[in-house]
Amino acid sequence: MKDGSVFKKIINKEIPASIVYQDKRVTAFEDIKPKAPIHILIVPNIFIASSNDINKKNKNILAHMFYIAINIAKEKKISEEGYKIIINCNKNGGQEINYLHMHLLGGKKINSLF
Template sequence: MKDESIFKKIINKELTASIIYQDKIVTAFKDIKPKAPIHILIIPNIFISSSNDIDEKNKDILAHMFYIAVQIAKKKKISEKGYRIIINCNKDGGQEINYLHMHLLGGKKLRPLS
């Protein structure tokens, strides 16, 4: 399936986005509707629809996404006080864009989820 989503356009630098990190595996950029002072999205550079589509061939991408999230948290100086990493899956799980993505949130005290 060829993906023409907004995320693919950001990866290809066809759209102006606040990219803060990019390598051959992932791209990280500021969320346009932040829910915290620091709200970064981390996405794989290859299309994966949701976490349900993690398989034997692409499972290492998820580990790299987590690694990069931690590195960004350290760089943004939120690792000591704390941060949240969220991956939503499908509509009922809150996934709004049909492209696997990780939210890194921090910079303030976050409310408990329950």
């Protein structure tokens, strides 16, 4: 399901996922193939294909996604030691699912690029 439909199903609770946060604008859940002890994905509840599709109308979603990521980092107690926030864009940027999403990684030193 590289087309993003898996994220929509998680948002709508049609498939099981470890949701750590959800509001009207975003959903955050644990990655099923974590790259770090803490690996949370934060996705907008409305479909946006990639960061290239951020526009004047939906630009505030990014600020909200960052705000939620920071709050989750504090809740998971990784904010003091540090964490990484990553948004990949399209194939060459490492985006595997065609749906804008943010990775929050922490719980260990993360040296390499994602």
